[in-house]
Amino acid sequence: MKRLGCADIREGDSESEVELFGWVNRRRDHGGLIFLDLRDSTGIVQVVIDPNVDGGAHIMAEQVRPEWVIGIKGVVRLRPEGSANDELPTGKVEIHCSQIEILNPAKTPPFAINEDSEVDEYLTMRYRPLYLRRTRMIENFRLRHKVVKFIRDFFDRQDFLEIETPILIKATPEGARDYLVPSRVHPGSFYALPQSPQQLKQLLMVAGFERYFQIARCFRDEDLRADRQPEFTQLDVELSFVDTEDILNLMEQLFAELVAYLKPDSVPVKRFRRMTYHEAMSTYGTDKPDLRYDIPLSDVTHQLAGTEFKVFNQIIAGGGIVKAIVAPGCGDYNRRNIDELNDLVKQYGAGGVVPVGFISDGPFNDATIEEVRSPVSKHLGPETINQLKETLQASSTDLILMVAGSTDIVNAALSGLREEFGKRLGLWSDQQLEFVLVTDFPLLQWDQDRARWESVNHPFTAATDETLALLDTDPGAVVSKGYDLVLNGVEIAGGSIRIHTRELQEKILLLLGHEAEQAEEQFGHLMGMFDYGAPPHGGFACGIDRLVMILAGENTIREVIAFPKTQTGADIFFGAPSIVDKGQLDELNIATRVPEV
RNA sequence: GGCCCCGUGGUGUAGCCUGGUUAACACACAACACUGUCAAUGUUGAGAUCGCCGGUUCAAAUCCGGUCGGGGUCGCCA
Numbered sequence: 001m002k003r004l005g006c007a008d009i010r011e012g013d014s015e016s017e018v019e020l021f022g023w024v025n026r027r028r029d030h031g032g033l034i035f036l037d038l039r040d041s042t043g044i045v046q047v048v049i050d051p052n053v054d055g056g057a058h059i060m061a062e063q064v065r066p067e068w069v070i071g072i073k074g075v076v077r078l079r080p081e082g083s084a085n086d087e088l089p090t091g092k093v094e095i096h097c098s099q100i101e102i103l104n105p106a107k108t109p110p111f112a113i114n115e116d117s118e119v120d121e122y123l124t125m126r127y128r129p130l131y132l133r134r135t136r137m138i139e140n141f142r143l144r145h146k147v148v149k150f151i152r153d154f155f156d157r158q159d160f161l162e163i164e165t166p167i168l169i170k171a172t173p174e175g176a177r178d179y180l181v182p183s184r185v186h187p188g189s190f191y192a193l194p195q196s197p198q199q200l201k202q203l204l205m206v207a208g209f210e211r212y213f214q215i216a217r218c219f220r221d222e223d224l225r226a227d228r229q230p231e232f233t234q235l236d237v238e239l240s241f242v243d244t245e246d247i248l249n250l251m252e253q254l255f256a257e258l259v260a261y262l263k264p265d266s267v268p269v270k271r272f273r274r275m276t277y278h279e280a281m282s283t284y285g286t287d288k289p290d291l292r293y294d295i296p297l298s299d300v301t302h303q304l305a306g307t308e309f310k311v312f313n314q315i316i317a318g319g320g321i322v323k324a325i326v327a328p329g330c331g332d333y334n335r336r337n338i339d340e341l342n343d344l345v346k347q348y349g350a351g352g353v354v355p356v357g358f359i360s361d362g363p364f365n366d367a368t369i370e371e372v373r374s375p376v377s378k379h380l381g382p383e384t385i386n387q388l389k390e391t392l393q394a395s396s397t398d399l400i401l402m403v404a405g406s407t408d409i410v411n412a413a414l415s416g417l418r419e420e421f422g423k424r425l426g427l428w429s430d431q432q433l434e435f436v437l438v439t440d441f442p443l444l445q446w447d448q449d450r451a452r453w454e455s456v457n458h459p460f461t462a463a464t465d466e467t468l469a470l471l472d473t474d475p476g477a478v479v480s481k482g483y484d485l486v487l488n489g490v491e492i493a494g495g496s497i498r499i500h501t502r503e504l505q506e507k508i509l510l511l512l513g514h515e516a517e518q519a520e521e522q523f524g525h526l527m528g529m530f531d532y533g534a535p536p537h538g539g540f541a542c543g544i545d546r547l548v549m550i551l552a553g554e555n556t557i558r559e560v561i562a563f564p565k566t567q568t569g570a571d572i573f574f575g576a577p578s579i580v581d582k583g584q585l586d587e588l589n590i591a592t593r594v595p596e597v
Numbered sequence: 598g599g600c601c602c603c604g605u606g607g608u609g610u611a612g613c614c615u616g617g618u619u620a621a622c623a624c625a626c627a628a629c630a631c632u633g634u635c636a637a638u639g640u641u642g643a644g645a646u647c648g649c650c651g652g653u654u655c656a657a658a659u660c661c662g663g664u665c666g667g668g669g670u671c672g673c674c675a
Contacts, residue, residue: 032632046635066625083633091635108626111608115636117624118609122667175675195675222674223598347600347671412671458675512675556668567668 007043011092013076018095020045021071021103023133024064025114034061036097038072039114041138046085046094047072053098060100067106067113073099121558125572128563140560143262144548148215150258151235160211160237165200167193167217173522174459174512176220179230187589193219193231196541198458199526201238202498205537206529210240215544224567226556227490227546231565237495238539244481244497247538248274248437251485251493259433262551269435272485276440285323285415287441290489291434293427295418297323297411298392300402309379311351315404322404323414326392327421330399331357331373341401344420350403350413356385360396367396419489428488430553436486440464443480444511452513457482459508460526461496462538475511481538492547495540502530 006022022040029035036047049061057072064070074097085091110126111119113133124131131137152162171178171192178192194200196218204212214236221230239247252272260268273291280287283296301321304312312322330337338355345353357373366386369377377385394400403413422428443463444453453475455461463471467479481497499505505527509519520527545557558564565571585592 026635026637028634028637030632030634030637031630033634034632035634035637037635044635048633050632052632080633083635085635087635108607112625115624120604120608120667122604123608125667172675176673198675220674223672225674226669228674343601349671416670455675461675566666568666572667 005042006038006040006045007090009045009076009090009093009095011078014078014093016076017073018076019071019073020047020095022069023106023113024066024068024070026066027061027064029062034058036061036064036070036072037114038070038095039135043090043135044088045090046079046088047074047097048094049097049100053096057097057100060102061097064100064102065106065108067109068102069104069106071101071103072097122572125564125566128573132562137559140548140552140554141562143552144544144560146262147258147548147551148544150261151213151215151254154254154257155211155213155237158211160213161209162214163204163209163212164214165194165197165204165216169194169200172199173514174455176222179219179221182588182590184588195220196234197236198460199523201236201539202460202526202534202537203529205238205240205498205500206532206534208240208535210535212239212539213237221569224565224569227543227549229545229557229561229564230569232557233544235493235542235544236539237541238537240535240537242497242536242538244439244483244538247495247497247540248439248483251437251483251495251540255435255485255487255493263431266431266433272435272437274437274439277438277442278440280436280438281411285411285413285418286489287438287484288486288489288491289415289436290419290422290428290486291436292432292488293422295325295327295421295427297325297414297418300324300388300391303384303387303391304380304402304404307380307384309376312354312404320405321407321410322402323410324388324392324400324402325414325418325421326394327399327401327417328395328425329397330421330425331359331397333357333373333399341417341420344416345403345413348412348416349409350405352403353413353417354402354404356380356388356400356402358389358394358396358398358400371396432488433550434488438484438486439482441480441482441484442476443467443478443482444475446476450513453511455508455512456480457494457496459512459523460498460505462499462504471507471511483540485540485542487547487550490546490550491543492550493540493542495538497536497538500530500534500536502527505530 004018004020006020009018020038022038025037025039025044027034027036032051034049036049037044038047049058051058072095074095076093077096079092079094109130111123113130116134116136168181168191171180171190176195178195180190180192183189183191197214197216201212216234216236217231218234219231224230256269259266277287280289285297299321300323301316304322305316316322333355342352354376355374358367358371359373360367360371367389369382372385388400392400401417403410441456443456443461445456447454457480462481464479464481467477470477483495484491485493499508506519509523545560548560549557552560554560563571563573570576
């Protein structure tokens with residue numbers, strides 16, 4: 001028999017006898033009448049206990065407290081005139097209770113479960129199951145399920161095969177730090193957990209599956225962030241006989257249909273904005289721009305060359321640049337406000353931020369010195385300031401912020417400022433979803449510290465046909481066939497067309513500093529298979545946690561992960577990682593350098 | 598590895614800068630009252646020595662140092 005959920009009860013069930021199970025959400029005791037809000041995974045329904053209907057039930061109801069697990073029997077009735085609750089889907093009905101069974105009493109919970117109040121995150125993890133009991137969390141996981149289900153159905157419709165790949169695999173020198181798993185039968189040897197199924201899916205293309213996908217768990221032993229956990233879930237996709245445009249189209253189709261499915265009322269979008277890496281860096285200072293608001297970066301190096309402001313002159317003379325953004329309506333920022341921005345900018349290695357605020361009441365074309373608030377107004381002079389104002393289209397109440405230095409630092413700092421003002425000024429709405437496809441990444445970038453070339457994406461990424469030849473002469477100018485999908489400033493997916501010949505793969509690995517022998521040892525399993533007829537192929541991967549986080553309107557990935565880990569990678573609920581029994585270590589031939597229990 | 602923020606009854610906060618009362622408020626909790634509430638209401642009550650260790654001081658929640666835990670972020674994350 002199908003069990004009815006609390007929120008399934010509607011007007012149509014009026015006068016029918018029902019049995020419900022759930023948690024007491026709230027109790028309102030009027031001495032005579034007692035109201036219980038009964039909650040289960042479907043939602044809430046009101047139960048009325050009238051001492052005249054059943055004295056036993058009433059005595060039970062007096063004892064019951066929030067979070068007690070109970071079962072009730074009763075008759076569904078329409079609520080009396082004027083007592084309906086529009087807030088609840090079940091607000092027009094109530095259960096007139098004839099019997100209450102206490103299935104399990106509950107201690108007063110460590111934090112409120114029946115409301116969406118702030119709780120210290122430590123407690124949300126220490127008492128995780130109770131936190132998950134909150135309606136908002138249940139909704140997050142309902143959404144997550146819908147997203148994953150949609151993805152599976154989508155790829156199934158398109159004749160993709162979902163194929164599982166190993167969790168115990170081989171360590172790779174490239175990329176993130178691996179999590180290692182010791183082998184008992186091969187003393188001294190270790191498996192690694194996959195950072196992603198990258199090589200495996202390429203091998204599935206060699207195998208001829210042609211269209212593969214997987215909802216895969218990935219592991220990276222790196223420091224955590226709001227949108228990073230040591231283990232996370234990725235949608236992994238790979239296709240054969242495709243080029244960049246095929247995959248970009250597939251990504252657009254997938255995410256556009258997903259959004260249309262989840263938000264049927266939103267304006268449908270078929271194509272996403274596209275921009276090159278270069279464009280993203282120059283106008284937003286980042287390769288994952290948040291396009292929900294319009295604050296572009298402008299290069300003002302030329303306008304500032306030759307002013308009396310020595311700091312800028314020196315930086316420009318040394319090959320640096322100056323870029324600016326306009327913070328609308330912030331012309332009146334005081335010393336303290338500016339100090340905060342300075343601190344922010346210093347995080348990115350910039351010397352500081354140079355503010356030029358305008359504080360005029362009325363409209364004007366040229367600002368007089370009195371209307372300018374800037375520590376450098378004298379150095380720059382009214383002419384330069386007005387010229388800046390003109391170029392940046394700043395209004396008479398805006399604040400211009402300039403940062404000077406190397407291109408990398410200036411971009412990073414201003415991108416940080418841009419984000420800060422987006423947040424401060426509340427420049428976006430919660431419902432907004434701004435996708436952008438970023439393309440034409442460089443294939444390689446020079447790593448100063450290690451004095452060698454590094455893959456921008458990963459070493460299996462192919463180069464565009466037009467720039468491939470530059471590999472020998474100017475590796476930094478080679479453009480990759482890689483792409484990222486950015487949503488609201490978060491990189492949610494990325495991929496590329498892959499290299500599918502041994503010759504090119506060897507060449508790239510060599511450029512990346514792998515000796516031929518070493519490359520064979522580490523990537524030979526892949527390249528060896530390229531020798532047997534590998535199809536051209538490519539694909540992408542999408543961070544499911546991040547995607548759901550944004551769709552759920554959450555600020556951290558932890559709110560869409562059932563059992564997340566802390567910033568130090570600890571699981572507070574289970575107490576992992578933990579010291580293990582010496583016998584377990586001995587069996588694995590492992591000696592530790594920290595004292596054992 | 599660096600920088601920043603937080604830690605006060607069960608929960609969320611105030612107090613801390615400018616040391617000195619009975620450590621305040623809201624919610625939750627308990628008891629009693631109450632037959633139409635839905636954040637029920639009213640009355641009464643219990644509950645924290647201020648994360649931990651040390652220092653300064655006549656006196657420390659408050660100042661200083663360290664440490665632990667949580668969070669944000671830079672580096673890192675192909």
